[in-house]
Amino acid sequence: EIVLTQSPVTLSLSPGERATLSCRASQSVSSQVAWFQQKPGQAPRLLVYDASTRATGIPARFSGSGSGADFTLTISSLEPEDFAVYYCQHRGSRFTFGQGTKLEI
Amino acid sequence: QVQLLESGGGVVQPGRSLRLSCKASGFTLSSYSIHWVRQAPGKGLEWVAVISYDGSNEYYGDSVRGRFTISRDNSENTVYLQMNTLTAEDTAVYYCARGIFDLWGQGTLVTVSS
Numbered sequence: 001e002i003v004l005t006q007s008p009v010t011l012s013l014s015p016g017e018r019a020t021l022s023c024r025a026s027q028s029v030s031s032q033v034a035w036f037q038q039k040p041g042q043a044p045r046l047l048v049y050d051a052s053t054r055a056t057g058i059p060a061r062f063s064g065s066g067s068g069a070d071f072t073l074t075i076s077s078l079e080p081e082d083f084a085v086y087y088c089q090h091r092g093s094r095f096t097f098g099q100g101t102k103l104e105i
Numbered sequence: 106q107v108q109l110l111e112s113g114g115g116v117v118q119p120g121r122s123l124r125l126s127c128k129a130s131g132f133t134l135s136s137y138s139i140h141w142v143r144q145a146p147g148k149g150l151e152w153v154a155v156i157s158y159d160g161s162n163e164y165y166g167d168s169v170r171g172r173f174t175i176s177r178d179n180s181e182n183t184v185y186l187q188m189n190t191l192t193a194e195d196t197a198v199y200y201c202a203r204g205i206f207d208l209w210g211q212g213t214l215v216t217v218s219s
Binding site for chain 2: 045
């Protein structure tokens with residue numbers, strides 16, 4: 001079973017700063033990684049799939065990169081609405097989520 | 106309006122069963138695989154199950170395999186999750202999601218408690 005480890009667990013930044021979130025897989029997963037944003041009381045929202053493809057309607061400040069076992073979600077300049085929990089996910093015959101990174105002010 | 110709407114959650118005693126529904130509107134359900142994902146209170150996301158667009162394939166997470174069954178009725182635009190032998194560890198908000206997880210429902214809360 002593939003395990004995804006996200007770091008850091010909590011990231012404290014300010015609006016306008018750059019955020020870099022990491023996701024490491026226990027073995028190579030090619031580019032089969034997605035990223036989600038979740039705000040309190042809401043369902044998750046798909047941001048990026050296939051490691052680097054932005055989902056429909058997602059602002060350009062969100063970008064995904066990586067392949068193999070190491071992946072990164074970058075938010076180039078934080079907006080107030082970006083403070084939330086972020087999850088990475090591997091897509092295979094099973095679908096595994098990382099434990100999440102809380103992005104806080 | 107393109108949306109997924111879950112229903113069927115509630116309070117159930119340990120060892121009992123519950124069936125959740127996920128009804129699609131505004132798009133052709135039969136074109137998409139559908140997932141169930143759950144989130145225990147204050148915890149992260151856990152993938153539960155997926156069913157292929159035509160119902161020919163199903164896959165389950167380790168923690169529910171053998172107890173939960175996913176099914177679909179494309180004529181009713183609905184996907185189901187039959188949950189048997191429930192335990193306190195199954196307490197969570199259950200979400201359904203479409204295909205590449207690009208569309209999610211609002212979730213339905215299942216509480217397993219005596």
